[in-house]
Amino acid sequence: MESVEEEIPRIGVFVCHCGINIGGVVDVPGVVEYAKSLPNVVYAEDNLYTCSSDGISRIKESIAKYNLTRVIVASCTPRTHEPLFRAACEEAGLNRYLFEMANIRDQCSWPHMHEPEKATEKAKDLVKMAVAKASLLKPLDEPEIDVAASTLVIGGGISGMTAALCLANQGFKVYIVEKEPELGGTVKKLNKLYPTLVNANEGLSKIVEAVKAHRNIEVLTSSVAKQVMGFIGNFEAVVQIGNGQNENLAVGTIIVATGANVFQPVGMYGFGEYHNVVTQLQLETLIKDSKLEKTERVVMIQCVGSREEEGRTYCSRVCCMTALKNAILIKESHPETDVCILYRDLQTYGGHYEDYRRMAQDMGVKFIKYILEKPPTVAPLQDRSLCVSVYHALLGEQIDLKTDLLVLSTPLIQHEDAKDLSRMLKVPLGPDGFFFEAHVKLRPVDFATDGIYVCGTAHSPKDTAESISQAFGVASRAAIPMATKRLRTEAITAIVNEKLCSGCGTCVKICPYSAIVKNEKGVAKVTDVLCKGCGTCGASCPEKAIIMRHFADEQIIAQALAAIGRELA
Amino acid sequence: MQASLDLAARGFKVYLVEKSPSIGGRMVQLDKTFPTMDCSICIVAPKMIDCLRSPNIRLLTYSEVQEVSGTAGNFTVKILKKPRFVDEERCTGCGVCAQHCPVEVPNEFDMNLGVRKAIYIPLPQAVPLKYTIDMENCLQCGLCQRVCGAEAIDFDQQPETISLNVGAVIVATGFELFDPATRTEYGYGRFRNVLISLEFERMLSASGPIGGHIMRFSDGRIPRRIAFIQCVGSRSLKGGVSFCSSACCMYATKESILIREHEPECEVYIFYNDLKVFGKGFQDFVARAEDEWGVKYVRSLPGEVIEDHKTGDLTLWYEDTTENVTESLGADLVVLCPALIPRASNKELAGILGLELDEYGFFKSKDPQFAPVDTNVSGVLICGYCQGPKDIPESVAQASAAAARAAETLMMASEGAH
Numbered sequence: 001m002e003s004v005e006e007e008i009p010r011i012g013v014f015v016c017h018c019g020i021n022i023g024g025v026v027d028v029p030g031v032v033e034y035a036k037s038l039p040n041v042v043y044a045e046d047n048l049y050t051c052s053s054d055g056i057s058r059i060k061e062s063i064a065k066y067n068l069t070r071v072i073v074a075s076c077t078p079r080t081h082e083p084l085f086r087a088a089c090e091e092a093g094l095n096r097y098l099f100e101m102a103n104i105r106d107q108c109s110w111p112h113m114h115e116p117e118k119a120t121e122k123a124k125d126l127v128k129m130a131v132a133k134a135s136l137l138k139p140l141d142e143p144e145i146d147v148a149a150s151t152l153v154i155g156g157g158i159s160g161m162t163a164a165l166c167l168a169n170q171g172f173k174v175y176i177v178e179k180e181p182e183l184g185g186t187v188k189k190l191n192k193l194y195p196t197l198v199n200a201n202e203g204l205s206k207i208v209e210a211v212k213a214h215r216n217i218e219v220l221t222s223s224v225a226k227q228v229m230g231f232i233g234n235f236e237a238v239v240q241i242g243n244g245q246n247e248n249l250a251v252g253t254i255i256v257a258t259g260a261n262v263f264q265p266v267g268m269y270g271f272g273e274y275h276n277v278v279t280q281l282q283l284e285t286l287i288k289d290s291k292l293e294k295t296e297r298v299v300m301i302q303c304v305g306s307r308e309e310e311g312r313t314y315c316s317r318v319c320c321m322t323a324l325k326n327a328i329l330i331k332e333s334h335p336e337t338d339v340c341i342l343y344r345d346l347q348t349y350g351g352h353y354e355d356y357r358r359m360a361q362d363m364g365v366k367f368i369k370y371i372l373e374k375p376p377t378v379a380p381l382q383d384r385s386l387c388v389s390v391y392h393a394l395l396g397e398q399i400d401l402k403t404d405l406l407v408l409s410t411p412l413i414q415h416e417d418a419k420d421l422s423r424m425l426k427v428p429l430g431p432d433g434f435f436f437e438a439h440v441k442l443r444p445v446d447f448a449t450d451g452i453y454v455c456g457t458a459h460s461p462k463d464t465a466e467s468i469s470q471a472f473g474v475a476s477r478a479a480i481p482m483a484t485k486r487l488r489t490e491a492i493t494a495i496v497n498e499k500l501c502s503g504c505g506t507c508v509k510i511c512p513y514s515a516i517v518k519n520e521k522g523v524a525k526v527t528d529v530l531c532k533g534c535g536t537c538g539a540s541c542p543e544k545a546i547i548m549r550h551f552a553d554e555q556i557i558a559q560a561l562a563a564i565g566r567e568l569a
Numbered sequence: 570m571q572a573s574l575d576l577a578a579r580g581f582k583v584y585l586v587e588k589s590p591s592i593g594g595r596m597v598q599l600d601k602t603f604p605t606m607d608c609s610i611c612i613v614a615p616k617m618i619d620c621l622r623s624p625n626i627r628l629l630t631y632s633e634v635q636e637v638s639g640t641a642g643n644f645t646v647k648i649l650k651k652p653r654f655v656d657e658e659r660c661t662g663c664g665v666c667a668q669h670c671p672v673e674v675p676n677e678f679d680m681n682l683g684v685r686k687a688i689y690i691p692l693p694q695a696v697p698l699k700y701t702i703d704m705e706n707c708l709q710c711g712l713c714q715r716v717c718g719a720e721a722i723d724f725d726q727q728p729e730t731i732s733l734n735v736g737a738v739i740v741a742t743g744f745e746l747f748d749p750a751t752r753t754e755y756g757y758g759r760f761r762n763v764l765i766s767l768e769f770e771r772m773l774s775a776s777g778p779i780g781g782h783i784m785r786f787s788d789g790r791i792p793r794r795i796a797f798i799q800c801v802g803s804r805s806l807k808g809g810v811s812f813c814s815s816a817c818c819m820y821a822t823k824e825s826i827l828i829r830e831h832e833p834e835c836e837v838y839i840f841y842n843d844l845k846v847f848g849k850g851f852q853d854f855v856a857r858a859e860d861e862w863g864v865k866y867v868r869s870l871p872g873e874v875i876e877d878h879k880t881g882d883l884t885l886w887y888e889d890t891t892e893n894v895t896e897s898l899g900a901d902l903v904v905l906c907p908a909l910i911p912r913a914s915n916k917e918l919a920g921i922l923g924l925e926l927d928e929y930g931f932f933k934s935k936d937p938q939f940a941p942v943d944t945n946v947s948g949v950l951i952c953g954y955c956q957g958p959k960d961i962p963e964s965v966a967q968a969s970a971a972a973a974r975a976a977e978t979l980m981m982a983s984e985g986a987h
Contacts, residue, residue, distance in 0.1 A: 018663065019661065019663025019664065019665050019718070020663065020664070020665055020668070021663060021664065048718065049661045049663070051661075052661055079614070079615070079618070080618050083622060166973050166974070166977060169977045169980070169981070170976055170977055170980050171980065193938050195937075196937055196938060198938060203938060203939050206939075207939070307846070307852050313852055313853055313856065314849070314850070314851075314852050314853065315846045315847050315848075315851060315852045317847040317848070345843040345844040345845070345846065346843045347843070347845060347846070347847040348813060348843070349813045349815040349845050349847055349958065350812065350813065350815055350957055350958050350959070351812050351927065351929060351931055351957035351958055352812070352927075352937075352957075353812075353813070354804050354811055354812045354813050355811055355812070358811070369890075393890065393893065394890055394893060395893075396893040430849075430850075431853070432849070432850075432853075434849070439605075439612075440604060440605055440849070440850065440962060441602050441605070441607065441612065441961045441962055441965070442571075442612055442613075442616070442961075442962075442965055443965075444962035444963070444965050444966045445966050445969065459849070460848075460849035464938055464939075465937055465938050465939075465941050466963070468938070468939060468940075468941055469941045469942065469963070469966060469967045469970045470966045470970070471970075472942060472969070472970030472971075472973045472974060473965075473966040473967060473968075473969035473970040473973065474969070475970075475973040476575045476969035476970065476972040476973035476976065477575070477969055479579055479973065479976060480575060480578045480579045483579035483580060484578070484579055484580065
């Protein structure tokens with residue numbers, strides 16, 4: 001490896017016609033001739049398609065024949081083709097990072113198709129830049145690490161248990177850490193589930209039993225994770241178990257399934273002041289325990305403490321359907337009770353929920369849309385009932401509803417202690433307080449940090465079926481590194497020059513993968529296996545103490561100077 | 570793709586069957602995705618490439634499932650590989666053939682707003698990057714054959730039947746669009762300046778047929794006011810489907826912001842019934858559209874759209890249910906958000922696989938609450954929109970879910986075999 005650095009580089013350049021995509025615009029043979037004149041270039045040729053099997057063989061043969069120590073392909077785009085050419089180098093015995101690509105199609109022949117002469121000049125410049133950088137390339141390794149085939153699931157609710165069972169069935173060892181004395185989470189508190197109205201606890205208890213009986217699952221109730229160190233494949237967790245003692249667990253992956261709390265609307269619409277103002281969850285409990293007294297009217301107000309202008313701006317997703325469900329259940333047992341739902345926008349999305357609303361409507365549930373500018377108000381009446389006054393937008397007038405029971409639909413909110421967990425695992429919380437995934441669209445259950453995943457209402461409000469879907473999803477994601485057992489990590493990582501580092505901590509804060517810590521000497525230290533080589537730290541280091549492998553300052557500067565016709569001093 | 574990638578990453582062999590010439594699905598047609606406003610193709614293309622490059626995934630594009638027999642752990646699947654009339658092994662995707670092909674037909678990928686040749690790839694980022702001859706429109710002039718340096722054109726190519734033995738089957742067939750022309754009151758198909766949202770996405774796309782310029786088809790003018798109409802054929806008991814498509818409120822909001830970005834002078838109105846803001850970050854996104862971009866939301870579904878035949882200008886009549894008044898609004902362009910509905914072909918596929926469909930035509934979950942990706946047939950899993958309305962992140966998460974359940978099936982089957 002050392003020898004490559006010391007020897008004078010021997011560069012081979014392969015310029016691709018890409019059929020007519022490049023060749024129809026750029027003078028490819030001209031670029032080849034030009035490449036031959038550049039420093040350290042010992043060989044250059046053109047190919048109709050460098051990516052064809054013929055082209056790949058040409059690269060491999062040339063590496064052997066001309067003893068090439070660097071390879072450049074000037075062609076389409078690294079996005080699709082860099083892995084292929086890197087693999088070709090490796091197969092010919094050259095370190096894959098001694099390959100460099102010049103993008104003369106996507107960034108040259110395509111955008112400049114009407115200016116062939118200028119495009120040819122640009123293609124030459126791009127090749128010259130690649131040559132300048134290639135001379136300074138260094139071989140890199142992709143270190144391999146072992147991955148323990150075990151998972152720590154934090155949270156023993158429906159999401160955590162579903163993920164645990166799925167992984168355990170595949171032969172992985174699973175530890176469930178649950179802070180409450182019993183498994184079950186929020187679903188345990190529910191009565192029936194919409195839209196099928198199945199008994200929540202029947203479904204739940206089957207899962208709890210399966211979890212308890214599974215030989216691959218160890219359940220730790222009344223327990224909390226106190227400390228988590230390490231990285232993917234090699235996490236070490238300290239869990240304080242029920243009896244106050246600590247247990248150390250070594251796991252390969254971690255799943256956050258801590259669920260959510262229900263917001264208590266103290267001081268809103270007379271909650272806490274009048275005895276007959278309850279939350280939707282309290283109503284659910286009353287119905288479940290058959291303690292709901294017969295009343296003339298029940299009024300429900302949606303979006304209490306959610307979709308606010310500031311603070312809890314989000315919609316809590318499950319409240320409209322929960323209100324509908326409880327309204328239907330009230331109507332089923334007491335058809336004469338008048339049920340009014342005051343709502344802003346009904347969240348009856350998906351396959352069956354809209355028909356569920358129609359069913360409620362057919363049963364006589366009344367829907368009154370209120371507008372944010374004129375929210376409902378509550379006043380006590382002498383007979384201890386309440387008067388809910390609301391501006392009925394459709395009628396255009398204020399109406400009064402005398403009611404014996406006022407139900408407030410409040411949002412799911414993040415647990416208080418989520419902040420501690422977020423710090424411990426070095427995974428972020430979003431502006432809404434919920435755990436923040438790696439990518440909103442395409443990585444919905446991964447964290448940016450490898451080996452840690454999120455599912456259920458810890459991620460955002462969602463119902464049982466949605467939580468279960470996500471929990472199975474998490475099981476798949478966590479199984480990937482555990483099934484492969486070994487992991488090739490990123491070669492292009494950051495290195496800290498300890499002599500230059502002032503210990504300011506900018507990189508520690510800015511690293512999206514939590515790959516940098518301050519070590520005992522007070523200087524930045526990169527954990528290679530966590531680093532993704534994004535370069536954010538290198539760009540922000542005020543002391544220029546961070547070097548990005550493969551994108552070192554001298555490499556980039558050489559490339560830039562080549563573009564303007566100068567050489568590295 | 571996500572289900573395939575998850576399974577392939579952990580060592581299972583995956584056959585990815587796609588009936589069109591390229592994988593990618595619907596997301597590749599979109600311009601941007603909210604809330605990050607990532608370019609859609611830019612974030613999907615790497616996944617497409619990953620599918621292509623994975624040694625454990627075999628792509629069977631331009632192929633359809635014909636027959637399935639057997640049980641969990643041991644299914645026999647017959648696949649019909651339709652002839653591309655281009656040898657996939659030889660074709661390098663250079664595009665010389667298409668350049669010479671004299672036949673131009675509307676490009677389905679661009680919602681027929683642009684044209685393609687009779688020998689074509691649906692999109693520049695097609696995976697695999699292999700051309701296909703559309704025989705319905707091909708003149709068989711042989712020009713492509715003459716210019717193809719790779720000698721890949723094969724007019725004699727025959728349909729091929731491939732038989733596979735697999736342990737599990739995942740169904741992820743997505744959705745199709747409700748035909749908005751059946752809602753005659755909105756004039757789609759009659760008025761040139763009435764579009765549907767997916768057409769509008771292609772219009773917005775910088776790599777689309779119009780280069781990302783917003784314009785009216787009647788006169789090429791930049792519109793000064795655009796109105797979106799939600800729930801065209803959805804949440805409807807008359808002409809359409811009863812359910813909510815779950816994605817329209819948010820993509821309309823996204824498209825509105827993009828309009829304001831492209832053409833700050835253009836006003837945007839969204840006509841809706843209930844604003845569906847139930848997902849993560851949705852409400853904040855709507856607030857951003859309203860406060861930062863001046864998008865106007867009107868709680869009303871217009872009764873009809875009228876066209877001035879001379880100018881192509883449109884007028885929407887609606888009852889504002891918040892203000893309780895009947896009003897009209899002039900608009901240069903109207904974008905309809907049609908219901909996203911289960912594919913009609915689900916019925917056939919359900920028959921092949923022995924699956925049940927629900928009352929809407931979606932594949933039915935074994936248990937809607939506790940086993941959402943399982944079906945009545947053990948070892949056959951479902952995910953994405955074909956299981957019920959959902960957005961991209963939900964589809965991606967559910968794809969992983971189906972992969973996990975498939976993995977369970979496969980591992981249990983191999984345990985049983987030992």
